[in-house]
Amino acid sequence: MRREWQINWSRVLGMAVMVAIAVAIIVPMLPLAIWSLSFRWYFPDVIPASLSMRAWKYVFSEASKAPQAVIQGGQISLVATLFSLVIGIPAGRALGLHKFRGKRLVQFLILAPTIIPPLSVAMGIHVAFIRYGLAAKTLGVMLVHLIPTTPYVVMVMASVFTNYDPEYEEQARTLGAGLLRTFIHITLPAIFPGIMVGGMFAFIISWGQYILTLLIGGGRVITLPLLLFSFAASGDNAVTAALCVLFVAPAIIILIFTSKYLTGESAALGGFGA
Amino acid sequence: MIADWRERLRIPLMLMPAMVVILLLFLGGLIMGLMQSFEYMPVIGKNDFTVQAYVNIFTNRTFLRSLTLTCWIGFASTILSTILAIVCALVLRQGLPGKRFVTFVFQLNVPIPHIVGAISVMLLFTQSGLLARIAYLLGLISEPADFPALVYDRYAIGIILEYLWKTTPFTGVILLAVLQSIGEDYEDLARTLGANAWQRFRYVVLPLIMPGVLRSSVLVFAFTFGAFEVPYLLGQTFPTALPVLSYLFYHDVDLNARPEAMAMSMIIAGLITILILIYMKLTETYMRAD
Numbered sequence: 418m419r420r421e422w423q424i425n426w427s428r429v430l431g432m433a434v435m436v437a438i439a440v441a442i443i444v445p446m447l448p449l450a451i452w453s454l455s456f457r458w459y460f461p462d463v464i465p466a467s468l469s470m471r472a473w474k475y476v477f478s479e480a481s482k483a484p485q486a487v488i489q490g491g492q493i494s495l496v497a498t499l500f501s502l503v504i505g506i507p508a509g510r511a512l513g514l515h516k517f518r519g520k521r522l523v524q525f526l527i528l529a530p531t532i533i534p535p536l537s538v539a540m541g542i543h544v545a546f547i548r549y550g551l552a553a554k555t556l557g558v559m560l561v562h563l564i565p566t567t568p569y570v571v572m573v574m575a576s577v578f579t580n581y582d583p584e585y586e587e588q589a590r591t592l593g594a595g596l597l598r599t600f601i602h603i604t605l606p607a608i609f610p611g612i613m614v615g616g617m618f619a620f621i622i623s624w625g626q627y628i629l630t631l632l633i634g635g636g637r638v639i640t641l642p643l644l645l646f647s648f649a650a651s652g653d654n655a656v657t658a659a660l661c662v663l664f665v666a667p668a669i670i671i672l673i674f675t676s677k678y679l680t681g682e683s684a685a686l687g688g689f690g691a
Numbered sequence: 692m693i694a695d696w697r698e699r700l701r702i703p704l705m706l707m708p709a710m711v712v713i714l715l716l717f718l719g720g721l722i723m724g725l726m727q728s729f730e731y732m733p734v735i736g737k738n739d740f741t742v743q744a745y746v747n748i749f750t751n752r753t754f755l756r757s758l759t760l761t762c763w764i765g766f767a768s769t770i771l772s773t774i775l776a777i778v779c780a781l782v783l784r785q786g787l788p789g790k791r792f793v794t795f796v797f798q799l800n801v802p803i804p805h806i807v808g809a810i811s812v813m814l815l816f817t818q819s820g821l822l823a824r825i826a827y828l829l830g831l832i833s834e835p836a837d838f839p840a841l842v843y844d845r846y847a848i849g850i851i852l853e854y855l856w857k858t859t860p861f862t863g864v865i866l867l868a869v870l871q872s873i874g875e876d877y878e879d880l881a882r883t884l885g886a887n888a889w890q891r892f893r894y895v896v897l898p899l900i901m902p903g904v905l906r907s908s909v910l911v912f913a914f915t916f917g918a919f920e921v922p923y924l925l926g927q928t929f930p931t932a933l934p935v936l937s938y939l940f941y942h943d944v945d946l947n948a949r950p951e952a953m954a955m956s957m958i959i960a961g962l963i964t965i966l967i968l969i970y971m972k973l974t975e976t977y978m979r980a981d
Binding site: 431441459463511540542544560628664 | 702705708709710712713714716717718721723724726727734779782783785788792793796797798800801802803806807808813814828860909910913916917918920923924934937952957959963967
């Protein structure tokens, strides 16, 4: 009878650890939102003396350059995403469906850019970009963003194609469908969730690039992360916090949107770390 | 015959666009960086090969101190975040109430850029940050200077805190997936054979999750060793992390510093490549042992 009244200590400890995890992850994110609404929030006030929309008004004004940075960064990320999808889908198919000589080498080469720091690559290639007139141009930044985005699209698409049955394509072909019709009606619907996930990964990775944009864009191509750095250095915490919220918004929206497609634990999710 | 040729060319053609990006931009960038680190640039008439840049940096105390600091950041972040991630994954696996929510929070953290994490650390941990204010409210400190320097500090605590915040969920999500695919049969068997909780962890669970632990540790180390943004925002000015030092040399007004900047970035890339090769050798022996 006494056992019923005993406390299950391992359960209590487990719950405590879970609460600690949730707190440790969520709490650092909260001050950003409050800080962006604060007005003259100085030491030692734990809560801001007054709230204001000053930072947000400034962020949405031309003077902050944030609207232009959002548009320019968005364009770069969209183009980099589209190109990496066009490049990555066939490569993912080759790796997911086929066995061929040198496959391990190809896999290694495709994974390498996700591990080797982008700084090393960007510094080396900068000279060539200057020589071919790509440096300090949007096009050059789009191109260099393909280095981190393409591997993720290939990885996601390869895992999608491993579970894909090409038999259906042949059936459609024997029934008289052309290559394009087979792709639109058979292949595309089957791989669409993969395209969504891979595309959104690519977008977030490109959207968050700092060092590649800074080195190749040479300060002429301004995106949100670049703006964020200069405001963080200026010490205006309210504006910095507002820019942070603006900067993470797409990632959070995309995560909520893709969680529908991310059934179970996807290995590709690991990609965001780098 | 024609069909056969087309069949043979299919795979190379499918791989070609991706390979062009990797070989031309990625590998090309690395090779050009290597050439510039040896001051070998035939395009501008420099046909001589020299290791002067490497000699210069290895006799430079600033470089050596940066290298030490970067190794400290990399190892401390990787070891701590791996231990924390193992604990998190083991607890989350138990299926306690609220597991779904905490797992969601874990995943929520993953797409947040490191820059934002670094700014959060700045707002929380500086001497006039939120934690210092709470300490003041509790009467623990009487002015900002009393609060310990956790950001822009000698031991890179702010940098390591940011890396822990970002990489623990990353490793945790991977290890949770590994644990769930293993199931609990082996542990139940060990339990019936009389193994206690520690023995079940040490001799059953840990060896089973080891490949996943190694894999994620290599990724975390490579990232924390080579990343630029976080030490640039949260690091002290001297000594800086190696990627930051390399970038500062690259933008030095003295153009002679450029080969040295390249040499540093090649050392970063080279050390990470060696680490990956060791890891691949390790996993090979693991597979053979199975």
